[in-house]
Amino acid sequence: MSDHLDAMRNFVHAMNQGSPHAIALKMETVSLDADGAILRVPYDEKLIGDPDTGVIAGGVVTALLDHACGQAVHTGLTEFKTIATLDLRIDYMRPAEPGKDIFAKAHCYKVTRSVAFVRAVAYDDDPADPVAAAQAAFMLDSSGGRGFGANLKDRKPK
């Protein structure tokens, strides 16, 4: 299990560094253990969603939560599997405070043969005073025995 976690730490690090959108948001994984994943996006003026207040766009929180939930799935597995987000539900409780980094803490609380279930919160200072909360479901072995990314090949029109 800890070998798996070590491997996954390397994997999520490579995932962050190899993902152009994660790079564009300067997203990084702060910690990854059996409890789940904590990720951070630093405050950046180019990510402001409300120019009147300087509050970061909800979309940034959405992307951070999606990314964090995906990484948390790997902490709930005992071996690497390809995953795909099925759905993501987000409640926005309050605006993030302008100027502060945003964190997301995600925990995979149930894994079945085909699906992993994850909960997460986004916060600036205190996870107990969240900016947003998320609930997500992921499909496991999303490539379904076909080649990785087979679902992205050109679809023949019916």
Place this chain on the structure above:
Amino acid sequence: MSDPAESVDAMLARIPYARFLGLRIELAGDEMTAILPFGQHLIGNPTLPAIHGGVLGAFMEMTALAQLLVKEGQARQPRVIDVSIEYLRSGRPLTTYARAEIKKVGRRIANVHVEAWQDQRAAPIAALRGHFLVTPTERA
């Protein structure tokens, strides 16, 4: 707020995050389409490659906000209360489109459904349902 096209353009131009994504809005009469041209910075998984799921969620959120502005007029930007995003197909490195349907607007809350697609309108890649806190212009 008299010309919806002007006000939605003005709103987007003021939002740094909309410029960061590269989001555009087109109006055909009162029908609004949001357009997200593909950009390298939108990729989440480079091996596939696929657009980041969070980008699709963010794009559909912005589509709902813009639709509320176009159709209802808003004294200030609506606040997102909650969204539920369904991922149907991976987002390929292509232009993504989205349209929003306002299902109900009350005095404070609006319920909006959004669907996003790429090359085939009948094969949506993602959908969003959300509640938004609104401030209609006449009450401002």
